[in-house]
Amino acid sequence: MDIVNYEVFYEARYEYEDVVTTNDNTLKVVPYDGDNQVVIEEKVETEPAGYVTKYRDILGNSVYRVKIIEPHYSMVIRSTSKVRVKVLDFIDCELPCIVHEPMFTDSTKLINVEYFKPIADKIYNGSKTLDEVLHKVVSFVNGKVKYREGVTNVDTPAHKSFEIGLGVCQDIAQITIGILRAMGFPARYVMGVVHDNPRTTHAWIEVKTPNGWVPIDPTRKRFYSEIKYIKFAIGRDYYDASPIVGTFVSKGRGWLKKLTVGVKRV
Template sequence: MQSQSSPVRAPGDRWRLQIVHRSAFRYGGPVRSSYNEARMTPENSTRQTTLRSRVEIEPAATVHAYRDYWGSTVTAFDTHGPHTELVVQATSVVEAGPEAHVPDPLDWAGLAVPDVLDAYGEFLRPTPLTAMDDPVVQAVREVVGDAGPREAAHRVCAFVHDHLEYLTGATNVKSTAMQAWTTGAGVCQDISHVSVGLLRALGLPARYVSGYLHPWPAAAIGQAVTGESHAWVEWWDGGWSGYDPTNSVEIGPRHVTLARGRDYSDVPPLKGIFSGPKSEGSKVTVEVTRLA
């Protein structure tokens, strides 16, 4: 179901960003076969234009690309020659701008009609990574009060931002939203999982978004900086709206969208299986440069 209203774009500049995302895996001996999926190609949308994007793989691999169920671009590849290291490097140039806003958001009654519940049911149900316990849901209901859906979504994001400390190492990639909440800390993945879980519990369709964030709001043109993969949330109230609860900011020209899904398990940048000795470790780097 689509909104009957046209989105209104918020004022703001567009940035042109180059992102180089490199993942290297080392093995204890020759690996004979490897099958993988990479979600490292930025999308094209009303907010974002991907000017160039390529995924390079070493050793040489058989590659094909497709769109997954959620609309994300997937680069699937397999390689069968013996190798002790696998390197995947995605290089993209993207123009990104501010988020568009739906001028006439639905109220709670509009979100509860059968057509909406049917069309967005997959984004209303909790998943193992996003489910939140009833006491936390009740606490956020008290914070939201009688606010409408859009204001409620912003209050949820602020509530999560205030209650979870950003702390690397406090959780891992398999941690659930409730584990992060109980710990009181996590990274952008955890903060987004908690936000998505609470938005859904209120009756707002919500999805998990993966991408990149340029870390410097006043970035100089041409200066390469160290970045990392990022995550944020979107909710549907007559149209999709995004917000970055980790940094408590609107989605803007520093955000580059890669993929969307119910939670992180739908959008990992790289996943796969291999036949051979166990992995001895990996190294992931992200370099972001503002070009214009």
């Protein structure tokens, strides 16, 4: 088991075409504190400054709520963290090796498990071990869905992006989850940053095995101990783990001007 310490930086800059009188945001922009991660320190701040509260949601994610009432034409959300990541070794098992975790085996608004059942049955049949079936699923998804930005959005269900055959890491992760859940394997959505030259946040998955949760990145075709990423949030699908969700009061529109993320091994 490898143990790695990181410093993590996240900054999102927003601009608005008219004055904003109130900005209310829910943030999941610090590392998850649990499972294979231990948060050593964290700090969240905004420009302009706002009223800040913190809590843990039902999935264990660290959530910040920030409300800004100072009039502004731009906003910055920034987090700095130190986290210890334990890179766990994968232990294979012969099929069936099912672990019961109903929260992460059922359908959600974005993942229709029944839709993927015929696909899951074809892939599962003939597989002998968990490692074999996981590699088969990732290979299948990559053969059917090509990475392309601008075709889907955060509200696109997994079966729709599968039918289109195009999508981004969020779509590829949710399709993979749908197939694995249809096989009976608990699988959850993960949002965070990669450890090697991140440019934005990334989505991958974790599968629960008899020895615990193991990571898989179906977009990059990485498995288990290859993944030394830093997870910010886990969820049943994207809706549980989106980094920033908010509303603002203004006569004009707003947009994300720039997103900067950084990871440094220490």
